[in-house]
Amino acid sequence: MAKKPKDPNKPSRISQIRQSYQITKKSDPRIGLILLGVFLVAGAIGFGLLYLVFPDTLVFPIIFGVLLGTLAVLIVFGRRAQSAALASIDGQPGAAAAALGMLRRGWKTDPGIGFTKQQDVIHRLVGPPGIVLVAEGNPNRLKPLMSAERRKHERVADGVPIHEVYVGNAEGEIPLKKIVRYVTKLGRNLKPAQMTDVLMRIKALDANRSNIPLPKGPVPTSMKGARSNMRGR
Structure with a gap:
């Protein structure tokens, strides 16, 4: 089955995330530090929880900590990006x-x-x-x-x-x-x-x-x- 040709005018997912981040940063200059903090805190919690289950290895706790930290970053960034996007169009028709x-x-x-x-x-x-x-x-x-x-x-x-x-x-x-x-x-x-x-x-x-x-x-x-x-x- 032939792949559907990619629309050259449609921005990639990475491009959309980059644009979302740029708009969010304009209204929330500390977004980078906030996301880093969220990642570290959530990652540490995830690491600690799984280390209690697997105290003899660091592999699983580290992997789980990274995954949990990434998930927390995506959730927080999604909410802040939505708020920033709405703030950028507030007052405009439509x-x-x-x-x-x-x-x-x-x-x-x-x-x-x-x-x-x-x-x-x-x-x-x-x-x-x-x-x-x-x-x-x-x-x-x-x-x-x-x-x-x-x-x-x-x-x-x-x-x-x-x-x-x-x-x-x-x-x-x-x-x-x-x-x-x-x-x-x-x-x-x-x-x-x-x-x-x-x-x-x-x-x-x-x-x-x-x-x-x-x-x-x-x-x-x-x-x-x-x-x-x-x-x-």
Whole structure:
């Protein structure tokens, strides 16, 4: 079986990690020292634990310590890289859509289902909590748009919980870096079969919408790398 030709425009995994590290270092200059410390502490713990089991040899404790230290570094770096990537796009149009793309399986994300000429945007999530309408932009312009979207969804998905979320740093808004965690804690009101039914019901609603080309600038390659690190791929 012939190998699929490598896309020359697609960055390698090493290149993605390097870009993630560079962006993270801009907002977190001590990231190198932090990762080194994490590696040493986790490695020492791993070495000590296995040395208690195999006191007559150093090979297994050393190998286990290196593996545990590396795993700890990957976990810490993935989290800090995600935070740095979100900080680098915070406030830009489409930033919330990029952040919501980090959600794991079980969520259906539809960016830009509602918008204004000033690039205020409403995104939609369908997941365990029900329907989540996520707004980013000017709150005064977004409120009537949010009310209109809520009414549209209530007509086609009667009885399904609808949550309204505004992304921002003002009172009553959710900061971009916390948006993923926030929506995942909204509860579990829909089972997978119910989600399928909801998606079918709102399909007709979306068929009558005009498409919005979301800005392509806010999502750097490092964001994709950070998302992959968080998902363990």
